[in-house]
């Protein structure tokens with residue numbers, strides 16, 4: 001919870017609005033998450049999903065905590081290399097790999113091939129580099145009972161997966177050493193038990209003589225979150241311990257006969273799970289309007305600062321009044337600076353509010369600053385609050401020049 005003095009001091013130093021990253025809470029959550037998996041399977045490795053929030057400050061922090069980088073484009077891979085990752089600690093996924101994908105392939109990265117066309121290119125690369133041994137993973141398209149057909153990976157339910165292994169076996173210096181999956185919108189423990197069962201079955205089928213070097217399970221878990229938000233997802237949100245038990249225990253059991261060296265590395269790729277709850281957005285009330293019997297609050301920010309979560313759920317909200325001048329609002333919409341009718345950050349607010357009050361939105365760590373378009377206005381600064389209470393700028397507030405640098409004027 002923020003106090004008025006803290007908020008005034010932040011505003012005096014960095015302006016308004018801003019993102020605030022609670023570093024100590026992030027680190028504690030991160031360590032607890034890893035410990036849950038390590039407890040059951042000591043060859044567990046976290047690979048942080050850059051797309052969720054590739055702010056270099058956070059990526060560096062993850063690196064210092066021992067996490068790998070999970071990237072899906074040369075842009076993201078560039079961040080990983082810039083913050084000091086060696087390719088061997090970069091997991092390169094996705095259907096759109098670029099030149100840095102080749103660099104990772106040639107320099108020991110964990111590159112997971114998404115489709116047969118991409119695999120043809122990898123085979124060609126291997127032919128061109130006969131002196132190198134190239135190792136790859138394959139993203140498999142699995143069915144864990146989800147309600148949609150995923151477009152990613154190579155289908156395990158037709159000939160394509162066998163075809164992929166056959167293609168690789170024809171190239172002497174190329175080997176499949178890993179399996180990868182990721183299924184979105186499936187965050188239940190049952191979905192994770194199914195993932196584990198299917199992936200272990202595939203590992204047995206396609207690696208009959210020696211276990212793969214790694215099995216990467218993607219992500220898709222609920223983060224820890226404030227009760228007000230958790231309730232909107234239902235009653236029983238699984239804990240990290242629940243997920244770890246659903247995955248790491250079957251892995252430990254399945255590979256108990258193998259030495260530590262021969263056991264596959266178990267990876268997961270958390271994004272929202274580790275970052276969501278630890279970035280807040282602090283805005284201010286610009287005005288309060290009453291139109292045809294409805295209450296509207298105008299803020300100095302937009303839904304675009306917060307990401308899609310605010311369209312789907314009522315995100316955690318703290319109001320800090322700046323003085324005694326408030327009015328009582330009924331079912332008020334917190335609206336943004338864009339000219340879109342649907343720029344709503346929070347619906348149905350009931351309570352007191354005054355112009356100038358601080359409005360703090362929680363749970364905006366994922367798909368927020370990285371998804372912010374330069375629509376109508378540039379983005380706000382990001383500040384890290386460190387464990388010792390000191391503050392550090394992670395991203396400067398954008399300027400006219402930042403947005404228009406690539407336009408020819």
Ligand SMILES: Cc1ncc(COP(=O)(O)O)c(C=O)c1O
Pocket residue numbers: 049052070093182184218219220221269270271272273
């Ligand atoms: C391949 C892959 N890995 C990891 C993630 C991160 O998942 P989550 O945010 O649920 O942890 C995503 C998200 O879409 C993804 O596509």
